[in-house]
Amino acid sequence: MTQQFDAHRTLWIGREERAEAMIPIIGSLYRDHGVVTSVHGRRLLNRSAIGLLKAHKFAKQVDGAELDVDDTMRVLEALRALRPGPASIDIARLVSGFAERGDGRTLEEFVRDELQPVLNGDDASSGGTDVVLYGFGRIGRLLARILIAHAGHGDGLRLRAIVVRKGSANDLVKRASLLRRDSVHGSFDGTITVDEENNTILANGTLIQVIYSNDPASIDYTAFGINNAIVVDNTGRWRDAEGLGQHLACPGVARVLLTAPGKGELKNIVHGINHDTITAEDTILSAASCTTNAITPVLKAVNERYGVVHGHVETVHSFTNDQNLIDNFHSGDRRGRSAALNMVITETGAAKAVAKALPELAGKLTGSAIRVPTPNVSLAILNLRLETTPSREEVNAYLRELSLGSTLRQQIDFIDSPDVVSTDFVGSHRAGIVDGLATIATENNLVLYVWYDNEFGYSCQVVRVLEQMAQTHPTVLPERAAV
Template sequence: MSHKPSFDLEIKSYREQHNAAVNLIQIVSNLWYNHAVELVFFRNRLFDAKPSAILNLIQESALLTDEPVDILDTLQIAQLLEKSPLSPARIDLGKLTLQAKKKTFSANDLHNFITVELQDMHQQEKLKPRDVVLYGFGRIGRLLARELMLNTGAGQQLRLRAIVTRDVNDSKSILKRAALLKTDSIHGAFEGDVQADIANPALVINGITVHLISAKQPEDIDYTVYGIENALIIDNTGAFRDAQELSRHLKSKGAEQVLLTAPGKGVPNIVYAVNENDSDLQKHKIFSAASCTTNAISPILAVLENTIGIDRGHIETIHSYTNDQNLVDNMHKKSRRGRAAALNMVITETGAGDAVAKVLPSLTGKLTSNAIRVPVPNGSLAILNLQIKSKTTVNDINTLLKKASLQGNLVEQIMFSKNNELVSSDIIGTSAAAIVDAPATIVSADGKNIVLYIWYDNEYGYSHQVMRLSRHITGVRRYTYY
């Protein structure tokens, strides 16, 4: 007969874990604000997390790792990191703790282990902060603003300096923009402080002034008037899509590079962690972050193409409705998109198949694609129906993708889920570009045809990919330990 611990012992254990999580939060905050060192736990953000959320992350990690870690082990590693000389970095505390747990250490040996594991950190060049301008302030623009401000840290990285809009910045508009940044029907309230500065005009976010600039044309702006130099212009308007149009940004004084948050023509289309090293950063000044769907499926396709090989396939995107659809039935220049978005499933075209070929040239001509817009405001699903070159099983495929989510250069891009109850609302707020729904994986009887279900937050996950690419093209690349 088994005996469960008493209620008092259970309460005592939880209190110890909660207090450890509180101590961990203090270390995370200190390292971030004072040393520009960001601690994450198996890719999940720890900064500003509640103790209960941290304990939940640690509990969930047991489903993915062979040897789960606990909060006390994690806190011990964090305490040693806090005492170590660190350069600006992003360190996966979960992975570092797991690696340490696989060995038996004395306290001194543990410190030496961390020193050896992070030895490459000190070979990094000193980061030079870069100014960022958001050209447009829609769904992606506002999420980028949130992330840029939350990632300001010690001020040694990307610095949001201005937001450009094409309409006038009168008092009503400025107050409205502040409210839209502060509150969001999908992603919730922004936990930072947002104040409208009517006189300047500007938004003061967490005490930092972000100028609001009104301009009809990019070339009309002189950013240096606002103290902005060598800026990265992140164009999230969708108004300019090719090299010639986007080059207009570079005529603005103070602008240095341009990043488009949509597929672009005549410019490098990049999915970070898949093909970012294929573009010459010295030669090019204009880049595209491709689409949310391309960012979701390319990491998965890259893993499969580089291991078992892909003969051909079809991509079907089940995508949330977007602002380019009608709220009620009305005229629209594209077929079917004129029908009420919140009431209908709408078949529409997608360039995902062709777009993937720009990122993974070996798949050129092998993929077809289509899309269905559905009545949810955010959260999308890509169904990959692929004929592969080598026979496989469900277990082999899931093991392959699980490994990619924990090791290698795609750990930020791929999240692996064993959750049998996963639905679209569950993946909102996920920073990974792709979430593998492992229980849904299908493999044909002959082992040559596979069907994968890949979830993605088409707003939040994509915004994080834009941020990662921004750091890459500007050279503000922190040391990372994954």
């Protein structure tokens, strides 16, 4: 037993040492070349050695065997030598691809051939796209965290400014403190410095100008060196083209993205579904709602494979800050009752909004919502009537496959653990997570349970739409299978 204990410990230490050796290579690939490395979608950047080993173990769920750290190191060394342009590179898929179709080539030769689309590019920074956050609430602060973490070598999205209404004398310090600490999402990963004289926040080397204004049409962003910016309006105050168009009147603004369902003829974009419809002429767009982003990818997948006749979407949604902590007046029915003490039946427009991103489901869905006393992570229950009669096992296998290697991998996750609860999904980067053990399939009736971090998961989707608007989304290699 002692020998076995020592052997396991020695093996672990060796693997940990090799994982530690990966960290500087992973970091330099990102900072110097804009290369994001992952293992079947599990991002490796800024991971500890143990975090890297956990990602390697996850590969067993896909490939049937844990990813060998020595294989990963060889791929990383090959990437460093090749100096590719910006890309999102899945190391596990490169290793498994080499095993299947190496055809006598060395691993290094195989990696070079697979990365041809991003080789011999210009490493020089293009200067990136300026981003302004108009509003700095729950979504605004999470967007700031993500944009700062994705800053890289500066040729992507660049968070340049935050616009808020002036508060108390120590307003800037208070807002920086809210960025630094969050009761749900934890501490900011990095350093924050406040300059009250110049109204700036310096976060991990990103200098953010804080602009005080009550009027979206009165700001000259060029005075702060901001040009051709995308303004992300996360206030929810204006939801139509006329209201959001006020931002376009400001010098330095080129486009506007709303982090709420848009009204009128505004395009509602769910990344992974209809992001490819964005054109240069689309100056104002909506990123839809958190619920619409969570359910639309799953609905698209189910509809394309099995056909949806009709369905009902019930969301069990965490309370939001438009509800009252204790009973007080609210213009909405039931919304005035204490959010912390009650389950509140209310409405949701998510079911109808699905049709704006997925027109083939127009008129086929109804929806309702129950607000519950939790601060984050919600659950959508999809009760669907199908054209076909798939089994529970077939549906779960299909959705699991999509979550691992398809073009919807960033939107759909899949889990079949018997002990998961809502807090396990805080910080999920996916739009929605299918709970496979809860799936019910009876004849042509299907019930799916889809968890979603209605704050962070949605914010990740917003950033993906931003990348599409700015055309800064890295090339994905190896290519993912289309749905």
